[in-house]
Amino acid sequence: MFIDISNLKKSYKSGVVINEVLKGIGMKLEKGEIGVILGPSGSGKSTLMNILGGIDRGDSGRVIVDGIEVNNLNDDALTDYRRGDIGFVFQFYNLVPNLTVGENIEVVSNISKSPLNTDEVLAAVEMQDKKHRFPRELSGGEQQRVSLARAIVKNPKLLLCDEPTGALDYFTSRSILLLLQQVNKKYGTTILMITHNAAIAAMANRVFKLRSGEIVEAAVNQITVPAERIEW
Amino acid sequence: MVLNKRIKRVLLENKAQYIGSILLIIFSCFTFTLMSQFAGNFERLANEFQDGYVQEDASFKTDKSIGNLQELESAANAVIEEGMTFDFTVSEGETLRIFSKNDRVNLPAIVDGKELSGRGDILLSPVFAAANEYKIGDELTILDKSFTVVGFMALPNYIYPLKSEEMMMPLPGFGTAVISKEDFAAFEQGNSFFAVKFNNVDQNPRAQSIQFRELLKSRGIDIVQWTDIEDNKRVNIVAAEVDILNLVSKGVPTAILLLAVILISNVIRRLINRESVIIGALYALGYRRKEIYRHYLTFPLLIAIIGGIIGTILGVFPVRAMVSFMLTAFIMPLTGIELNPIRMIISFLLPILFLGCSGYFIIRKELRQSPVELMRGNKEKSKVNFLERVLKLEKLKFPTKFKIREQLRSLSRLAFLLFGVAVATMLLLWGFTLKSGFDNMLTDTGVYTFKYEYKFEDLRYESLPAGAEPFSASLFLSEADAKNDFYVTGIMPDSAMVTLVDESGAPLSTNQVVITKPIANQLKLKQGDTVDIVRKLDGHIFSVRIDSIAETYVGKFIFMPLKDFNQKFEMPEGSYMEAFSNELLDIPENQSYSVVSLDDKLAAVREALAPTQSMIGGLATIAFIIGTIVIYVVTSLIVEENRNIISLMKIFGYRKKEINSLILNSSTIVVVIGYIIGIPLTFAGIGVLVQSMEDSVGLTLPPLRIDLPYILIGFIVVMLTYELSKLLCRKKVNTVSMSEALKSGME
Numbered sequence: 001m002f003i004d005i006s007n008l009k010k011s012y013k014s015g016v017v018i019n020e021v022l023k024g025i026g027m028k029l030e031k032g033e034i035g036v037i038l039g040p041s042g043s044g045k046s047t048l049m050n051i052l053g054g055i056d057r058g059d060s061g062r063v064i065v066d067g068i069e070v071n072n073l074n075d076d077a078l079t080d081y082r083r084g085d086i087g088f089v090f091q092f093y094n095l096v097p098n099l100t101v102g103e104n105i106e107v108v109s110n111i112s113k114s115p116l117n118t119d120e121v122l123a124a125v126e127m128q129d130k131k132h133r134f135p136r137e138l139s140g141g142e143q144q145r146v147s148l149a150r151a152i153v154k155n156p157k158l159l160l161c162d163e164p165t166g167a168l169d170y171f172t173s174r175s176i177l178l179l180l181q182q183v184n185k186k187y188g189t190t191i192l193m194i195t196h197n198a199a200i201a202a203m204a205n206r207v208f209k210l211r212s213g214e215i216v217e218a219a220v221n222q223i224t225v226p227a228e229r230i231e232w
Numbered sequence: 233m234v235l236n237k238r239i240k241r242v243l244l245e246n247k248a249q250y251i252g253s254i255l256l257i258i259f260s261c262f263t264f265t266l267m268s269q270f271a272g273n274f275e276r277l278a279n280e281f282q283d284g285y286v287q288e289d290a291s292f293k294t295d296k297s298i299g300n301l302q303e304l305e306s307a308a309n310a311v312i313e314e315g316m317t318f319d320f321t322v323s324e325g326e327t328l329r330i331f332s333k334n335d336r337v338n339l340p341a342i343v344d345g346k347e348l349s350g351r352g353d354i355l356l357s358p359v360f361a362a363a364n365e366y367k368i369g370d371e372l373t374i375l376d377k378s379f380t381v382v383g384f385m386a387l388p389n390y391i392y393p394l395k396s397e398e399m400m401m402p403l404p405g406f407g408t409a410v411i412s413k414e415d416f417a418a419f420e421q422g423n424s425f426f427a428v429k430f431n432n433v434d435q436n437p438r439a440q441s442i443q444f445r446e447l448l449k450s451r452g453i454d455i456v457q458w459t460d461i462e463d464n465k466r467v468n469i470v471a472a473e474v475d476i477l478n479l480v481s482k483g484v485p486t487a488i489l490l491l492a493v494i495l496i497s498n499v500i501r502r503l504i505n506r507e508s509v510i511i512g513a514l515y516a517l518g519y520r521r522k523e524i525y526r527h528y529l530t531f532p533l534l535i536a537i538i539g540g541i542i543g544t545i546l547g548v549f550p551v552r553a554m555v556s557f558m559l560t561a562f563i564m565p566l567t568g569i570e571l572n573p574i575r576m577i578i579s580f581l582l583p584i585l586f587l588g589c590s591g592y593f594i595i596r597k598e599l600r601q602s603p604v605e606l607m608r609g610n611k612e613k614s615k616v617n618f619l620e621r622v623l624k625l626e627k628l629k630f631p632t633k634f635k636i637r638e639q640l641r642s643l644s645r646l647a648f649l650l651f652g653v654a655v656a657t658m659l660l661l662w663g664f665t666l667k668s669g670f671d672n673m674l675t676d677t678g679v680y681t682f683k684y685e686y687k688f689e690d691l692r693y694e695s696l697p698a699g700a701e702p703f704s705a706s707l708f709l710s711e712a713d714a715k716n717d718f719y720v721t722g723i724m725p726d727s728a729m730v731t732l733v734d735e736s737g738a739p740l741s742t743n744q745v746v747i748t749k750p751i752a753n754q755l756k757l758k759q760g761d762t763v764d765i766v767r768k769l770d771g772h773i774f775s776v777r778i779d780s781i782a783e784t785y786v787g788k789f790i791f792m793p794l795k796d797f798n799q800k801f802e803m804p805e806g807s808y809m810e811a812f813s814n815e816l817l818d819i820p821e822n823q824s825y826s827v828v829s830l831d832d833k834l835a836a837v838r839e840a841l842a843p844t845q846s847m848i849g850g851l852a853t854i855a856f857i858i859g860t861i862v863i864y865v866v867t868s869l870i871v872e873e874n875r876n877i878i879s880l881m882k883i884f885g886y887r888k889k890e891i892n893s894l895i896l897n898s899s900t901i902v903v904v905i906g907y908i909i910g911i912p913l914t915f916a917g918i919g920v921l922v923q924s925m926e927d928s929v930g931l932t933l934p935p936l937r938i939d940l941p942y943i944l945i946g947f948i949v950v951m952l953t954y955e956l957s958k959l960l961c962r963k964k965v966n967t968v969s970m971s972e973a974l975k976s977g978m979e
Contacts, residue, residue, distance in 0.1 A: 046974070055883060055970045076887075083885025094973055096877055098620060098641045103633055108884050110630040132626075134616045162974070 001064075002031035002190050003052065003158070008061035008071075010047055021047045023213040024061065029192065029206055031066070031157075034184055034224070036201045037194040039210035045194040046162060048210070052192065053086050053160050054078040066157050083111055087151030087189070091163035093143040095135040095150075102131040105150045112154035121149040124186065125179055141172030145179065152183055159183070161193040165200070170232070177203060177227035199232035235514070235527050239534070242503065246872070249499045250535060252865035256492035257539025257583045258546065259858065260485040265547025265579045267481030270554045272572050274562075275474045277555070278391070281564045282467075285339040286311070287388035288427035289437040289461050290444075293689075295454040297424070304451075308444050311429045313337040316413075318422035319826055320374050325405040326364060327395065328356075330374065331387070332416035337427040338389045340410045341565045344368065345383020348412050354379035357386065357393060357563055360407020375419055385410055386563040389427065389461075392469045393563060396687070396828055397459070402561070403832050423689055423824050425457075438462065442771065449770075456690075458769050463707075463717060470562060476921060483917065487655045488858065489583060492539070493590045494648040495865060496532045500591055501644070502869070504528060504598040511599065512607030525595055532591030536583040544579040617643060635898035638870065645869055649899060650906045652862025653950060657910025658917055660855035660949055664942035665918050671939070679784045680830060682729040682812035689824035691807040699815050701729045702808035704797055708790075710755050711764040711773060718751045718788035720765065720776070722797020722808075729812035730791065732782035743793055744779035751788040752781045765790075767801065774800060852949060859953035863903065867896060867961040871968075878965055879973035891965055896958045903954050907947055911938070 010022040021044045029035045039045045050056035051063055054070055063070040066085065073081055095104050102118055109115035122128040125145040135143055144164060151159055161180065165173035181203060184191050193200065201207040202225035209217035243250050281287070289310075298304060298314075305312050316332040333340065333348055343358055345368045354374075356366055361384055366372065372379045387408055395406040416422065430440040441460050448455060461467055504511065511524060552569045559566055599606075619640045625633045639646055682701075696702055705721040723730050725743035732740040740746055747757060757763055762777045776790060798805055811817065819825055871878070874895055881891050915938075 050971075050974070053883070055974070079882075079885050079887055081885075082883060086885075088883060090974070094876070094880055096880070098616060098637050099634070102626075103630070103637070106630040106633075107881070111884065111886055111890065134620075136616060 001028045002033070002066055003027065003029040003035075003192070004062070004064040005048075005052075006062045008048070008051065008058045008063060010044075010051065010056070010058045021213050022051075022058065025210075025213070025215055027208050027215060027218060029190065031190055032184070032188045033190060033205040034181070034203065035190075035192045035206045035208065036204035037192065037208045037210055038196070038198055038201055039194075040196070042212075043210040044213040045210050049160050049162055049192065049194055052158070053088060054081045084113065084154070085157045087154065087156035087159040089144070089147050089151050089159065089161040089164045091166040093135070093140075093147040093167075095143055095146055097135050100132050100134055101127060101138070101146050104135070104146055105153050108150050109153045114155070115153050116155050118153060121153045124152070124183070125149045139172075140168050141175060144168060144172075144176050148176070148179055148183070152187060152189065155187060155189075157190060159189050159191045161191065163195055164193060165195070165197065173197075174227060174230065177230065181227045197232060199230055202230055203227050235519075235523070236530060239527075239530055242531070243534075246499070246503075248868040249495070249865055250531075252861045253492055253495050253499065253535045254539045254542075255861050256488055256495065256858070257536060257587075258543035259854070260488040260492060261540050261543025261579045261583065262547040263488065264481060264485035264582070265544050265576060266550055266554065267477055267484070268575045268579070269548065269551045269571055270558075271474055271477035271481055272575065273551060273555050273569055274470075274477065274558055276570065277559075277564050277566065278470045278474070278562075280567060281341060281386065281391070282388055285341045285386075285388045286337050286429055287461065287467070288337050289430050290441050291389065291425055291427050291459050291464075292455050293423070293425050293457040294448070295456055298426070298453060304447075308428070308447055309431045310440070310444065311336050311431065313427050315425055315427060316416050316422040317425065318419070318824075322364070322372075325832070327403075327406050328360065328374070328409045329395075329406070330409045330411060330416070330422075332413045332422075333410050334427065337429045338387055340385035340387055343384050343386055343563075343565045345381070348382060348410065351412060351415050352377075352379055353382040353412065355383050355385040355410040356381055357390070357407045357409070358384040359393065359402075359560060359563055360409075362560075363404055363407070377415070377418070379411065379415075386565055388467075389464065390466050391562050391564055392466045394466050395832075396826065397465050399828070399833055404835065445770065455769060463768070473558075473562070479921060484659070487658075489586055491648070491652050491655060491858070491862065492535075492583065493586050494644065494651060495862075496535060496587050497590050497594050498642070498644050498648055498869065500528065500531055500594050501598060502873070503531065504595065508598075508601075508606045512603045512605075515603035515606065521599065524599060525592075528595045528599075529588065529591055532587040533584060536587040540580040540583045544576055547579065548576070617641075619643070631894055634894050635901070638874070638895070638898040639902055642869075642873070645866060646902060649862065649866045649902050650909065652866070653859060653903050653906025654910040654913055656855040656859035656862065656953070657907050657946060657950060658914045659851050659858065660946045661911065661914040661938060661942070662918065663851045664946060665914055665938045668938045668942060669918075669922075679731055679782075679786050680729065680812075681731060682814055683830055684813045684816060685828050685830065686811040686813065686817060686819070687826050687828075688809055688811075688819075691804060691809055692811075692823070693804075693806050693808075696811055696813070696817070697815075700811055700813035700817060701727055702811050703794060704803065704807070704809045706801060707768040708765040708774075709768055711766055713755060716754055716788070717768060718790065720790045720792065720797070720801075722794035723791055725793040725795075727812075732780075732784065732791065734780060735783050737783075740780050740782055742791055745776055745790065745792045745796075746780045746782050747778050747791075748782050748784050748787060748789045750785055751790065752778075754788070757781070776800075856949060856953055859950055860956055863899065863954050864957035864960055866899060867957050868964060870895060870898065871961050871964045875968050876973050878968040879970050882968070882970045883973055888966065892958075892962060895965060896961055899954070903950065907950050911943070914938075 006026040008022050008025040011018050011020040025048060037045045037048065047056065051058050051070070052065065054073065058071050061071070068081060070081065096107060099107065101122070105118050105121065109118060119128060122131055125148055127142065127145050127149060130138065130142065135146070138146065164180070165176055168176060177200065180191055180193070183189055202221070205221055205224060207219045207221065208215050301312055301314065313334050313336045315334055318330055320328045320330055322328055340355055348355060354372060361381070366381055368381055368383060370381045372381060390408050393402045393406060393408060395403050428444065430437055432440060438460055445455060445458065514524060548571060555569060556566060617640065620637060623636070623640070625636060692702070701724045703721055703723045705719045707717050708720050709717050723742055727742045730742055732742065732746055734740050755763060757778050759778060759781055762775055764773055764775050766773050794808060797803065798807060878891055878895060
């Protein structure tokens, strides 16, 4: 199993109030699969993704990604884990405004051991002709393509997407989902996506529904729907 | 306005930037107040001293005594007093110039102790007394006669106590003393001279001086030496010092104030950008533009007021100490310190005016957007400026590209850093360049190969022993430039004591007319030119053809063979008034003379340079502090503006060292460029200063250059400030959390 989470708990303390965000979660995802986590605001999806991405640590439980017990890594090992294995795509793209498209991708390839060719990933996201543009000169969808290119340039084992279509219109969202599916196929990248949009679940191999820090439903899609056919 | 409750919170959130700004204002007001009040007091003390103790308008020596002095006084409408003086060697290297006490002109001012009350009393100059540890009540024996030191005094014609007017610096072992006329007469030796003070205050003293010389001439009295007070280096250096102080009191604070203005403009612009959504919301809630203006103007005004008050008050305290320190070199009575309220008000108001105006324009520009645009927020952040757009950086490595883009991201921030480092460099190199100039001047003495320089009171004809050469010198002015005087010196043809070289370093014969480089530059003369020169003593005009130009900066001289000198300037054949010698000469007792050794001259310069070391240390400290403030503020601004990028880098797996290298080291190239820009700016600044010194006292320094070791030391100091600033900012970088990027979208 590529991702194997069991009994993961996480709570935040704010003054005297303890907010239990994850209450003993368990989930599994095979290598090369696409997983979707569905859930309303405050359900704990982002916390779960942060722990998987090595940005945060769970209080207890087991989080194994490709054989690595993430919860047990020290700070330096977590940095190496993020550096080598994880790609991130954010809802609001998080591009560096004063770097060109090509340079934004270099932010990641600069620290990767064996990055993919920048032009190749730009071609993969159909942005090769905009390599020298600045983020401000791109549409939201184009910026998200760059964000995706930046995430895959290091050829990560796991691509974590936090609401990748949350700030995009319908058609642009579909094109981004299509790209994610293509990346998954082309590079064999395992993808875990969190979203509010239940329709997106159709393209995933596995779907996890989260509510108040608990997985209320875990489903396996025997047949996945191509992104261009998803509608909402 | 309830909005103003947040001012304190905003200030505390960005302490570094606001404290940095306040410190710069404090520095600016401190230097302005200190230097301007210091210059004002120094000038006032000099004026009070010169007026209150009847400083001469001119001093002169005649070939014979003046018979009826009272009658001459009324004819010239002047006060004339005859004085007596001789040099007494107290011990090896310790010389006292003893004067008979004057009653009408050049009155001694008591700075400590009491007046002469009778015979056997002596007044000493305080600097001489301190250097040689004489206290009031001590006994001093002069030519077998015992004197009691009853007080310390200042003479208005010896404010800067030069042993001879050809010297630049006072000798450590030289001082003046005043005894009663009766005591002086008892010695039965000494030279007589006259001091004249013209009564007509409305007429230019120099014009009156010309008329007076004509009057003497009409009475058959020949003047053998004449010095107008304006040409008296023991006095006119005071005016030069005041000029320099005034120059520095304007230049340095203005530069620091401009730094503060750029810094505050940057900070306010960023504050408004960051808060554009809040401002838009306030508009939407019904706030008026005026109210928002007032709120944001509070920040620069508050900084200006706090910095202005603290800086102005702090600047007042050291004024007395500075004046007292100055009076150890310029001997004048310290009657008190007066603070000029107008200068204090200017010191306080100037930052308010500068920061208020710049703040107003920045706020106006930023608030020009509509509430909707403002609420959309942070347009500025994603803007790409012209330079960022046109730069093609593809071929560079990513870290280099990143650092260049980081610097170009904010041109005002870049300007602030460049300007700040350049100002710090200027302060740092200012002292070093002056020291280099003096060092070079000291090593340029290769032109002279004698040890002693004799000056005789009367013309001499006797031949001199081997190892000595006669010469004569007279002060002249150019007809075209009546401001700066120079010496025409008649020396032996093929002199062994004066060695001159041309531009290429080839030796020049002294059997021709040779001028030194400073005078050639000043009068724009080249080889083969003929120049009309005016003898200062009597105003006679002569023409001199320049045969060669000597590459030396020891002073302003025209050298010519002594025989030609005597012939041209109508001096008796075979006569001379001065002599160079390698040994002490055996001069008959009936001939008056003074002697200065070249080593003494150099020792005086070296002695005078000693305070320069502490000045350089002081300037280096100020430069270090300003450099640290500027670089720290810029680095913390960079960290502040890049919080999201730092956070993102942490998410991507960048290590601390890598982030520090990309973010904190991005200014390295700008700091280096700022330092390089600072070097020519230092030369330009010092050029103004040197010109002022040259205009006031005719002091000539060799062409400015700064020796490589000093450039390296300066560079090390600047880089140390940079490293210190980076160290201080490293903690800031480390505290940026990964969640910041997750919570915010940058585009």
